[in-house]
Amino acid sequence: VHAETVFSVPGVEEHLLGTLQATAIAGNDISSSCLYATGIVAGSAGKYGAISSALVCTVLFFFRGIYSEVFSALPMNGGTYSSLLNVASKNWAALAAVLSTLSYTATAVTSAASAADYLHYGFPDVPSEPMCIAVLCFFALLTLMGMKDSANTAVFLFVLHLCCMFALVVASIVFCVKDKFNILHNSWYSESDYAIPYSSWVPCLFYGYASALLGVTGFETSANYIEEQKPGVFPKTLNWMWLVITLMNPTIAILAMGVVPIEELVINGNYSLAFVANRAVGDWFRTVIVLDSFLVLSGAVLTAYVGITGMHRRLALDRIMPNIFLWTNSWRHTNHVIILTFCALTVSLRLMVNDMDTLGGVYAIAFLSVMMLFCVSNLMLKWKRSRLRRTPIVHPLVPIVAGLAIMAGLVGNLIKSPNNAKFFFIYFVVFAAMVLGTKMRIMILRFVVRLIPQRWRLTIFIRESIHGIRNCPMAFFTNTASLNTLNKVVQYVVDNEDTNILKILHCFDCETVVEIDPETGKEEVVCVDPAEQEFMDRLEYECSVIDRLYPKLTVQLVFVNSPFSPLTVDEVSRELGIPKNYMFITCPGESFPHQIGQFGGIRVISH
Secondary structure, three states, rough: OOOOOOOOOOOOOOEEEEEHHHHHHHHHHHHHHHHHHHHHHHHHHHHHHHHHHHHHHHHHHHHHHHHHHHHOOOOOOOOOHHHHHHHHHHHHHHHHHHHHHHHHHHHHHHHHHHHHHHHHOOOOOOOHHHHHHHHHHHHHHHHHHHOOOOOOHHHHHHHHHHHHHHHHHHHHHHHHOOOOOOHHHHHHOOOOOOOOOOOOOOOOOOOOOOHHHHOOOOOHHHHHHHHHHOOOOOHHHHHHHHHHHHHHHHHHHHHHHHOHHHHHHHHOOOHHHHHHHHHHOOOOHHHHHHHHHHHHHHHHHHHHHHHHHHHHHHHHOOOOOOOOHHHHOOOOOOOOOHHHHHHHHHHHHHHHOHHHHHHHHHHHHHHHHHHHHHHHHHHHEEEEEEEOOOOOOOOOHHHHHHHHHHHHOOOOOHHHHHHHHHHHHHHHHHHHHHHHHOHHHHHHHHHHHOOOOOHHHHHHHHHHHHHOOOOOOEEOOOOOOOOOOOOOHEEEHHHHHHOOOOEEEEEOOOEEEEEOOOOOOOOOEOOOOHHHHHHHHHHHHHHHHHHHHHHOOOOEEEEEEOOOOOOHHHHHHHHOOHHHHHEEEEOOOOOOOOHHHHHHOEEEEEE
């Protein structure tokens, strides 16, 4: 295999998203969460809601460095799934995939339910539950038709939403000043069960903190499209999202109590901000907030559909989800199986749960589980992939402390509403069964073959299917002839992949000549550099040893006369017919001249 060296990056689209566009796509998710989180936090923390929100913003501050470190080392789309796939085993990545799927599911349902609640409050003739289901089905249809997130549309919605929230803050301040802060004073000194839902301020703050974590959902979204962002934009999106949420959530929480008594705020929690707008200004401003809420929350539903489609297409390619998720329709060439399955699951969750607090609780459990896994990913990066070039490098205590804070929030949500865990567990089992069934498909197919009569045509079909799955080759690029390293790589492939073929590839950059072997009389291609030729001979010997050690795995050695680069990997992928996500490398050092993300999905699997 030969590839010429150029300085372009093949298979990677030009970076288009600037700071505003990249921030807007994720910012719509995180900034819209205050629309449903404000009422939920007020119900859990009472008058201490603003303090609980401030505590959450403090925890989120540390996640900026945690995320920046991981994705400066591994700038690849896929968020927690991609990071764990490259720093841990495929089982860890599969767990992240299941939890991310649950998070997408809860995002869509919670956003659609909240959008419908706000619309029902503004227009009482519109029923809430049917409208929620209609929103979920409508965006399923749009996604089937090929609609995707638009960066410019996201910017418009983001700016519009921030303007509406700013107007709400200003209107609330004016109202409080005119009222001489009487309502705020009464709310703060109220002794009702709405103001102090628990026995003292300590459990109010704790459960309020657990609920307020729902107000920062979406912070992880920017990592899912990092490859489409300009260099250096990703950490800026994290900073801006943190700043927006820190200024907005605690401010709105305390001003809401100054416009509406805490008792009324809790009772009308499903559409709390529209209720505040109506009391602060009047009906017309309530309508503005209602329409803004419906638009931005509907945008979050579309983001969930687009995100789940992209992620599950990748999961199917990585053999974590069933292959049917790759099927496309002839109408719009979209992945209809993924879209329709997701639509059915979200609608079923909405029909099962008719309470916004419960929906928010399920969402919080899924989101916090993903955030905890990200702390694990950061620690594994420090332990197993410490040679990867990255900046900043946060102290190991940062992900540990942040993880414990997230765990406390997760425990709080489970204690506060144990019933939420039931719905979370139901959908976790559904998605985990898909992953486990895909991982064990060879064993399942072989078991089915033994059960049915051998004369059936189905037996031949199943055997051919097994043969097709196992004969899909994987590739590993090596620059070492270490038997220990090669054995670790083969063990990883045996443990994590269903294949009978592993190609060991070595890239070199020197002239070659054709010589006649005096013993066999056959032509051989020999490197003119004696040191390189000696290395290649040693590598050939080590590969033959590995091939004998693993009789069920065919190990093939391929020499590539080209420097290791994104272009070379692209050429080799097309020449050998091996997708890049089936190609592996060991962890490169700080002197490595390329970014891992430039290779289009190649996986880091060893130290």
